[in-house]
Amino acid sequence: MSEPAKILVIFGTRPEAIKLFPVVAALRADPRFTPVVCVSAQHRGMLDQVLEIAGLVPDYDLDLMKPDQTLDGLTAALLTGLGQVMDKVQPARVMVQGDTATAMAGALAAYYRKLPVDHVEAGLRSGNIYHPWPEEVNRKVIGTIAALHFAPTEVSAAALKAENVDPAQIHVTGNSVIDALHWVSARIAANPAMAGGLDALKERFAGKRIIGVTSHRRENFGEGMQQIAEAIRRIAARPDVAVIFPVHLNPNVRKVMNAELAGLDNVALIEPLDYPHFAHLLGLAEIMLTDSGGVQEEAPALGKPVLVMRETTERPEGVTAGTARLVGTRADTIVTEIFNLLDDKAAYEQMARAHNPFGDGQTARRIVELLAHEIGQQA
Ligand code: UD1
Numbered sequence: 001m002s003e004p005a006k007i008l009v010i011f012g013t014r015p016e017a018i019k020l021f022p023v024v025a026a027l028r029a030d031p032r033f034t035p036v037v038c039v040s041a042q043h044r045g046m047l048d049q050v051l052e053i054a055g056l057v058p059d060y061d062l063d064l065m066k067p068d069q070t071l072d073g074l075t076a077a078l079l080t081g082l083g084q085v086m087d088k089v090q091p092a093r094v095m096v097q098g099d100t101a102t103a104m105a106g107a108l109a110a111y112y113r114k115l116p117v118d119h120v121e122a123g124l125r126s127g128n129i130y131h132p133w134p135e136e137v138n139r140k141v142i143g144t145i146a147a148l149h150f151a152p153t154e155v156s157a158a159a160l161k162a163e164n165v166d167p168a169q170i171h172v173t174g175n176s177v178i179d180a181l182h183w184v185s186a187r188i189a190a191n192p193a194m195a196g197g198l199d200a201l202k203e204r205f206a207g208k209r210i211i212g213v214t215s216h217r218r219e220n221f222g223e224g225m226q227q228i229a230e231a232i233r234r235i236a237a238r239p240d241v242a243v244i245f246p247v248h249l250n251p252n253v254r255k256v257m258n259a260e261l262a263g264l265d266n267v268a269l270i271e272p273l274d275y276p277h278f279a280h281l282l283g284l285a286e287i288m289l290t291d292s293g294g295v296q297e298e299a300p301a302l303g304k305p306v307l308v309m310r311e312t313t314e315r316p317e318g319v320t321a322g323t324a325r326l327v328g329t330r331a332d333t334i335v336t337e338i339f340n341l342l343d344d345k346a347a348y349e350q351m352a353r354a355h356n357p358f359g360d361g362q363t364a365r366r367i368v369e370l371l372a373h374e375i376g377q378q379a
Pocket residue numbers: 013014015042043044045046047065066067068069071074099100101102134135216218249250251
């Protein structure tokens with residue numbers, strides 16, 4: 001066998017870390033590869049929560065996060081920093097995931113060095129460059145550059161084909177978020193204390209129907225966040241309901257939610273949860289209300305109805321399967337949809353069916369085999 005291929009795996013935010021730690025583990029376990037992990041640390045605390053749980057120590061940490069960072073400042077720093085790491089590591093290939101600034105800049109810096117780029121979670125498209133913003137353009141840039149496109153579903157593979165990507169470069173692998181979810185669920189089952197930090201809240205809200213909330217989308221800042229806060233205030237006015245809301249560390253989210261919701265009896269505004277605790281919250285919640293991408297994938301896998309506070313989604317699979325519904329960011333609509341699910345058992349039952357359109361938990365293994373094939377190293 002020839003020398004193991006050096007794969008530079010780049011990520012920077014919480015969801016990228018969640019979706020890439022299973023792939024890094026699979027690469028590490030395979031003698032055909034030497035993965036080198038570089039984190040931009042576009043996120044800091046929320047990234048470190050995942051690194052710790054996954055036991056992943058990066059080889060390079062650019063520590064780039066700045067409070068309330070701008071897209072241009074962040075992107076400039078990413079291009080320079082990631083380029084320097086590539087020059088030092090001299091990898092055979094570069095791997096990025098999803099559609100963050102880190103992923104886009106990583107792909108671009110690799111392209112400037114004519115390094116092949118492998119894109120995990122390729123082909124998600126909403127068709128609107130401002131929803132989600134700036135992710136729709138980030139992933140199109142990566143899609144233009146990538147050598148291999150690991151599409152989670154047939155829907156995302158079809159979107160790439162419609163953009164004239166060579167079908168031979170597209171592989172439907174599932175989404176590695178399901179690998180991560182399986183991994184964390186098994187860990188919690190073996191050691192429930194891992195998610196014990198929610199016990200006090202469970203006691204406080206005993207007998208109430210839990211709604212889990214997350215929100216962070218840039219295109220929802222301002223009026224959208226105000227409307228979301230107003231909706232939560234009205235939902236939590238019901239005595240039978242409790243809202244558990246781990247608040248994203250972005251100051252544009254925190255300012256609004258703290259100002260509008262702090263101190264309400266039926267609302268717990270809490271710090272971002274580590275992955276085992278968040279997986280546990282997914283289990284406790286009767287309904288998830290979110291603008292997150294990852295939660296739209298995890299909730300259907302667990303049969304939790306998910307109301308998506310966006311105008312469009314690049315993940316139509318959950319909507320098609322019936323577990324997800326787009327509700328936008330108008331308070332009136334959000335409240336109506338939540339009350340409908342709370343009060344109409346049949347409507348709830350119709351949404352609360354487990355579907356796994358996003359994968360079977362074997363995505364990381366598939367990606368590693370496809371990569372081995374690509375570099376000419378068969379098992
Ligand atoms: C980023 C991604 C988005 C992804 C989201 C996942 C871009 C442009 N955006 O959005 O695609 O869906 O992550 O959560 O790449 N902050 C902290 N600590 C942290 C993380 C963030 O304090 O651990 C604060 C900082 O003030 C930071 C701000 O949040 O400047 C924004 O972080 P940034 O990564 O730029 O954007 P997100 O909105 O988190």
